[in-house]
Amino acid sequence: MAYTQKSSVSSDQVAFEQLAHFALRKQVLHEDYATVKATKQTHNGSGVTFTIYNNLAQATSALTETSDVTAVALGDSTVTVSLAEYGNAVVTTAALRGQSFFNVDSDAANIVGFNAADSMDQVVADLLYAGSNVTHVSQSSRGALVAGNVITSDIVREEVAGLRSAAVPTFDGNAYIGFIHPDVAYDFIKGTAVTDLRSFQIRQDADGVRKGSIGMFDGVDFIETPRALLVADGGNSTVDAYGTVIIGQQAMAKGFSTMFGPDPSVVFGPVTDSLRRFQPVGWYTMCGYGRFREAAIRRIESASSIGAN
Numbered sequence: 215m216a217y218t219q220k221s222s223v224s225s226d227q228v229a230f231e232q233l234a235h236f237a238l239r240k241q242v243l244h245e246d247y248a249t250v251k252a253t254k255q256t257h258n259g260s261g262v263t264f265t266i267y268n269n270l271a272q273a274t275s276a277l278t279e280t281s282d283v284t285a286v287a288l289g290d291s292t293v294t295v296s297l298a299e300y301g302n303a304v305v306t307t308a309a310l311r312g313q314s315f316f317n318v319d320s321d322a323a324n325i326v327g328f329n330a331a332d333s334m335d336q337v338v339a340d341l342l343y344a345g346s347n348v349t350h351v352s353q354s355s356r357g358a359l360v361a362g363n364v365i366t367s368d369i370v371r372e373e374v375a376g377l378r379s380a381a382v383p384t385f386d387g388n389a390y391i392g393f394i395h396p397d398v399a400y401d402f403i404k405g406t407a408v409t410d411l412r413s414f415q416i417r418q419d420a421d422g423v424r425k426g427s428i429g430m431f432d433g434v435d436f437i438e439t440p441r442a443l444l445v446a447d448g449g450n451s452t453v454d455a456y457g458t459v460i461i462g463q464q465a466m467a468k469g470f471s472t473m474f475g476p477d478p479s480v481v482f483g484p485v486t487d488s489l490r491r492f493q494p495v496g497w498y499t500m501c502g503y504g505r506f507r508e509a510a511i512r513r514i515e516s517a518s519s520i521g522a523n
């Protein structure tokens with residue numbers, strides 16, 4: 215008897231899931247905190263200059279009844295954010311679009327859209343982690359960090375004290391924002407000096423503890439992100455160096471062209487080949503970022519016990 219088996223016909227094929235999956239994506243966080251934006255710009259230009267008035271010195275002496283006050287001069291400083299063009303694009307072919315079981319145009323737009331947000335968030339992060347207010351855990355420089363120089367609760371409190379002493383406002387009158395690498399968060403959570411952090415969270419938000427949230431600690435609402443500064447072998451010998459940033463209001467400023475708007479836009483380019491086979495899709499923006507108030511940015515550089523040491 216002849217059996218018709220799998221090898222007899224070609225209809226036995228591996229099936230394909232028609233829902234596309236995308237590569238793992240870092241959450242976009244930093245760009246949201248570029249809170250200073252131009253709202254009354256004079257004209258389109260190559261950048262935007264923000265002006266900050268200085269406070270007057272305190273006048274604590276009593277006035278003399280028969281004498282006028284001596285006038286003092288106002289002072290100011292400026293922060294200029296230069297604009298630059300950013301963008302990226304892909305080009306799909308007619309053969310791919312015509313033969314793929316995926317909606318290639320839709321998937322390309324999804325990938326391009328995330329690339330826009332991902333790219334601009336990294337631009338902000340690079341500026342944010344380059345501020346001048348930096349503390350190295352138990353060392354005087356990044357290059358001197360050793361494996362044991364992990365973050366501590368005392369250092370966090372010290373940076374919060376520095377922000378409050380500089381009169382830096384919190385977000386929503388509630389807390390400062392901290393960006394921390396997961397490797398550093400590991401040390402922060404396990405440290406014996408912050409057991410009160412977990413105890414407090416369990417009482418207030420046990421669900422957050424189960425989900426691995428760091429939560430708020432001593433006036434800082436911590437956000438874990440793999441985009442936080444990590445300098446491979448940046449410390450002593452092969453010790454990786456990490457940057458934890460704590461910011462207050464007006465830490466970062468954003469300027470943008472009024473012609474193109476504040477956010478990147480997805481652009482479908484013109485089909486210019488003879489047979490109209492090549493379809494470009496990309497993103498474009500004209501904007502710029504800058505540190506607006508250095509006093510509102512504090513960086514802690516440390517090692518991690520689970521980093522590459």
